[in-house]
Amino acid sequence: MGRIAAYATLLYTGDTTDPDRAKFYGDMQETLTRISTHLLFFGLEINRIDDGILDAALAAPELAHYRPWLMDLRKERPYQLDDKIEQLFHEKSVTGRGAFNRLFDETMAGLRFDVDGEELAVEPALNLLVSPDAETRKKGAKAISKTLGENIRTFTLITNTLAKDKEISDRWRGFDDIAASRHLANRVEPEVVNALVASVEEAYPRLSHRYYAMKAKWMGMDKLNYWDRNAPLPESDTKLIAWDNARNIVLDAYGGFAPQMADIARDFFDKKWIDAPVREGKATGAFAHPTVPSAHPYVLLNYQGKTRDVMTLAHELGHGVHQVLAAGQGPLMADTPLTLAETASVFGEMLTFRSLLEGAGDVAERKSMLAGKVEDMLNTVVRQIAFYTFERKVHTARLEGELTSEQIGELWMSVQAESLGPAITFDEGYETYWAYIPHFVHSPFYVYAYAFGDCLVNSLYAVYQETDAGFAEKYFEMLRAGGSKHHSELLAPFGLDASDPAFWQMGLKMIEGMIDELEMLDS
Amino acid sequence: MRQFDDHRRFSPTAQGAVDPGLGELPEWNLADLYAAPSSQALKDDYAKAERKAAAFAKNIRESSLSLPRRMAQSSPVQLENLKTFKT
Ligand SMILES: [Zn+2]
Numbered sequence: 221m222g223r224i225a226a227y228a229t230l231l232y233t234g235d236t237t238d239p240d241r242a243k244f245y246g247d248m249q250e251t252l253t254r255i256s257t258h259l260l261f262f263g264l265e266i267n268r269i270d271d272g273i274l275d276a277a278l279a280a281p282e283l284a285h286y287r288p289w290l291m292d293l294r295k296e297r298p299y300q301l302d303d304k305i306e307q308l309f310h311e312k313s314v315t316g317r318g319a320f321n322r323l324f325d326e327t328m329a330g331l332r333f334d335v336d337g338e339e340l341a342v343e344p345a346l347n348l349l350v351s352p353d354a355e356t357r358k359k360g361a362k363a364i365s366k367t368l369g370e371n372i373r374t375f376t377l378i379t380n381t382l383a384k385d386k387e388i389s390d391r392w393r394g395f396d397d398i399a400a401s402r403h404l405a406n407r408v409e410p411e412v413v414n415a416l417v418a419s420v421e422e423a424y425p426r427l428s429h430r431y432y433a434m435k436a437k438w439m440g441m442d443k444l445n446y447w448d449r450n451a452p453l454p455e456s457d458t459k460l461i462a463w464d465n466a467r468n469i470v471l472d473a474y475g476g477f478a479p480q481m482a483d484i485a486r487d488f489f490d491k492k493w494i495d496a497p498v499r500e501g502k503a504t505g506a507f508a509h510p511t512v513p514s515a516h517p518y519v520l521l522n523y524q525g526k527t528r529d530v531m532t533l534a535h536e537l538g539h540g541v542h543q544v545l546a547a548g549q550g551p552l553m554a555d556t557p558l559t560l561a562e563t564a565s566v567f568g569e570m571l572t573f574r575s576l577l578e579g580a581g582d583v584a585e586r587k588s589m590l591a592g593k594v595e596d597m598l599n600t601v602v603r604q605i606a607f608y609t610f611e612r613k614v615h616t617a618r619l620e621g622e623l624t625s626e627q628i629g630e631l632w633m634s635v636q637a638e639s640l641g642p643a644i645t646f647d648e649g650y651e652t653y654w655a656y657i658p659h660f661v662h663s664p665f666y667v668y669a670y671a672f673g674d675c676l677v678n679s680l681y682a683v684y685q686e687t688d689a690g691f692a693e694k695y696f697e698m699l700r701a702g703g704s705k706h707h708s709e710l711l712a713p714f715g716l717d718a719s720d721p722a723f724w725q726m727g728l729k730m731i732e733g734m735i736d737e738l739e740m741l742d743s
Numbered sequence: 744m745r746q747f748d749d750h751r752r753f754s755p756t757a758q759g760a761v762d763p764g765l766g767e768l769p770e771w772n773l774a775d776l777y778a779a780p781s782s783q784a785l786k787d788d789y790a791k792a793e794r795k796a797a798a799f800a801k802n803i804r805e806s807s808l809s810l811p812r813r814m815a816q817s818s819p820v821q822l823e824n825l826k827t828f829k830t
Contacts, residue, residue, distance in 0.1 A: 221792045224785060227776040234771075244780045251789065255796040462766040492772035511776065518771050525765045 222551060225252055226511035230518055237501035264306055266290065267297040288704040289552045295404060299393040309389065317385050320378050324661045327374055333363040342656060352452050361447035365649030368656060375655035376625040383618035386664060398615040402665040407557045407706065412718045413668055419724035420605040420671060421639075427728065428602045429641030431594055431735050434742065436643050444644045446636075450599075453591055460525035463496060470534045473575040474541075474568065478692035484541045488519060493540070496523040506532045508539035508565075510555075513547035527576070527589070531569050538568025546702030553704045560707055562673030563680070564699055570681050587741050590734050597731050600674045606639035607667040611660060628654060676711075676718070678727030683714050 225248060232245035269277075274294075278287055300306070333345035336359065340348075345367075348360025368375070386398070395401050403410050436444045438454060461469070467489055475482035488494050493516060495502075506521045519536045523529050542564035546556065556563070573593055580586040613631045617623055629651030636646055654660070659667050684691050694713045701710060707718055716723055777785045 221788075221796075223776055224788055224792070227773060227785070228780075230771070230773055230776070231780065234773075240780075251793075255792055460762060460764050462764060463768050464766050489769065492769060494769050495771040497768035497770065515775055518773070520771075523765065523768060525762060 221252060221255060222512040223515065224248060226509060226515075226518075230509060230511075230520075233503035233507075233520055234495060235499065235501040236503055263293055263296070264300060264303070266293055267300050285550075286552065292407065292703075295407075299395060299401070299404070301392060305392070309392075317382060320381050320385070321661055323374070324378050324658070327371065327378075328656065328658070331367050331371065333360075333367045335359050335363045346656075349447055350450050350452065354448065354451070357447040357451060358445070361445075362649065364656075365652055368652035369649070372625045372652055372655060375652075376623070376628060378661065379614065379628060380618060380622050382661060382664070383615050386615070387619060398612065398619075399665040402663075406559055406669060408559050408672075409719065412707075413672075415719055415721045416668065416672060416675065416724050417605055417608065419721050419728060420601060420675070421609070423725075423728045423732070424602065424639055424641065426732050427735065428598050428639060429643065431598060431738075432641055433643040434735075434738060435591075437742075443642075446644055446646050446650050449640070449644060450595070453588060461527065461530055462525065463523065466523070466525075466530045466533055469530055469576065470537060470568075470572055473534065473572040474537070476575060477571050478696070480692070480696065481541060484544050485537045487516075487544075488537060488540055491516075493517065494519045494521065496521045498522045498524060506536050508536045508543060510543040510547070513549075513551055516547075517543040527592070530576070531572060534572035535565045535569045538565035541568065542699045545696060545699040548700060549702035549704050553702055555703045557703055557707065558669050559672045560676070560710060562670070563677055566673055566677040567680065567695075570677060583741055587738060590738050590741075594731060594734050594738065597674060597734075601671045601728070601731065602639055604667040604671040606635050607657070607659070608665060608671075609639075610635045610654065611665055611667070614660075615664070625652075675724050675727035678730040679716060679723055680714065682726050682730060683716065 228245045228248035232241045235241055266274075274290065277283055278290065283290075301309070328342055331342055332339040333342065334340075335345065335348065340363070345360055345364055348356055348363075351357050351360070386401075390398070390401060393401070395404075397403075397410060399413070400410065403413060432444055432449065435449075435453075436442065439448060439451065441448070471482045471485060471489075474485050495518070502522065503520065504522060506519075508517055508519045510517045517540045519540055521529070521533060521536065523533070542556070555561075573589075577586065577589055580589055610632055613635070614623065614628060617627065617631065632654040633646060633651050636644075636650070680695075684695075691714075697713070698710050711718060718724075779785075
């Protein structure tokens, strides 16, 4: 079924406006849902088996291969309820959690943001915040806060209901912390997440506070307005990079790390596994789809020749290399645990970034590249940890009773000020901006995984820079493991341990170092 | 439930003609998966998936009550085959 699903998905993303493709994709999803109902309770059933019997069964050689998968499944056992209750939870979720997720999606899709009489949907409205024109950014920001404000009661209801729904399910299952079920699903221990969060929060002043103060100065302002935070920098690059050139940049960077990595990536170009051009109706953004281990991955891009597009190519090819190497684990265990899912992609991006940076023509170009990278990292690391902290506050407060829109807004504002620092002004209107973030609704407490991935790669890269030989082989070994190993096992060969705050500080030091250099270039 | 989408990589909705300065941009060849949506291979795979899923569910229902050990031994292999159409 995986092959059909992959085929239908890729066909559809190639042109989402073609009715034949849309129907093929829709029919596939329906069939898939029907078939998977047969399989739904499989995991639950496995977990009914007594430990002794399962252990005996695992002694059989044909099953030994699946041990990591079964052991992983086993971790859910303590939180599993009786069959009837599981079934009730499952069926009720359609009118409970599922219904409120849908209410969010449909409300969001229906919202219109009035900018100079033009009625924009949410995505184009948010895009105004990265406009080079200050007045456009401000208009966009005001329109967003106005519409969100008018609908804030609905979002408050959704937030209150989903937090309560989660509390009910957590209580029945016996989870002792609001984020415990997420940590379990991510296969990461609470103390590891705590070490990450504490390290990032402690570093806020040296990272975001310091950088945005510098950015305000570059933009000739005392303080940035919240709608200026992601404004393009004055001397952002405009030169176009042709496709062949992009290919060479990435393959050279990969090859500089290890010839084997470039060899795997080269297949993507030579065997037509990449869809690069922008086309009418094609899905936006970029992804690497692993399809099934018996085939090969495909990469979708919307290549427009900017430096950012080259970084995206490097990112998706990193996923692609990982998917090729992990395919040997078979379909149940090829998928990397979420916390490590972004390792190869961010690492590939880092290699490419470093090699581009080395080739930077002058100080202005170097500065602009460094600043772009720092902003990306702040958005991934600082911002996502702040989001996680916000969610913790909301869910914790909800335990005491319903929250008003004002209360949620206050929690939001306090977290923003803390994480982004004194160089940014949050005036009236920003207190509703929590409302449009889909992750809070669809996957509570998920956001820290992004920060986890970025910080982890920074630390890994630091080790790489200090190692003379043998790093690449260990790195490939880690990628080949796919989802068959725990993060502690995967990181141990590098002498790294994610539960140690020093591990995270090493990664954060790299961002700090880039900000140091920017300060130096500035003076 | 493969997670392939890159949540972070939103790029502004693409518009306008492709810049000729970019050179020739490759398009993917999906024929490595199936020749076409209407291909016989795809129809056969659909039918096979339905059959195998039903058999799998039946096996679980029957064996989990009486023979948990047998199920523990055979089910991951079956589940994996089902996902990939290995027979
Ligand atoms: Zn990614």
